[in-house]
Amino acid sequence: MKRLLMTLFIGLALVACSNTKTDTTDQNNANQNNTTQNQNNNDTTTDQTADADVKYLEDLGYKDVKVATGTNAHQTYKLNEATAVDQNIYGQWFFTWVEPAEYVEKDVNVQQYTATKHNKNYDVFVMTDANQNVIGGYYYEAGQTMNEAKILDEKHTPRIVKDFESTWNRLFNINQTNSTDTTDTQGQNR
16 A cells, blocks of 8 residues: 555656646745736837848848847837927828828837948838838938938829828817917907
8 A cells, every 4th residue: 555655656747847837826826926027028029020120121232231229120009199209200191101190199119220332321210000011211321311301102292291291280289379369460359
C-alpha cells in the first residue's frame, strides 16, 4: 500500500512539473506578470507597422528607409477640438487625402522616417489611422521644416489652404465670428 501511494505522489509530481502552461492568475483570478507579454505584443505591433510603412515608402520610390529616433519621431493623438488648435497637427492635415470629419475623436498616428530619393535625404512622415491605414503623409529635405513640406503620395492633390482652413475652423469651432456683432465700420453701436 505504501508503494502504491508513493508511486501515486511521484506520478502527480511529474505531471505537475511537466505542465508547460504557467498559471498567471492570483486567488482573485486576476492576471499577474503580463507586462512582458504586453510589451512584446506592443513591440511586435510597432515592428509590423514600421515594416508596412517602410514597404509603402519603398513603393513610392524611397530608399534606405529608417525609423527616425528621438522624442518627436512618433506621435499619437485623438483628433478633437483640443488637438485641432495645435499648429503642427493642423499643418499635418493639409497633407491627408481623407476628410478630417471622418476622424473626429479617432486616434491618428504619425511616424517619422529618414529616407533617400533622387540622391537627396528626406524626413518623411506617414500618417495612419487606428487600423494602420495610411491616411496622409508629407516629406521635406533633411534640415528643412514643415513650411517646405510636400504631400507624400503625389497621386493625391494637396489641399487648397483657404478651403481647408474654413472647413477645419467650422469642424472644430475655431476662430468663429460672432454673428450678433452690432458695431458698424466706425466702431459705433447701431
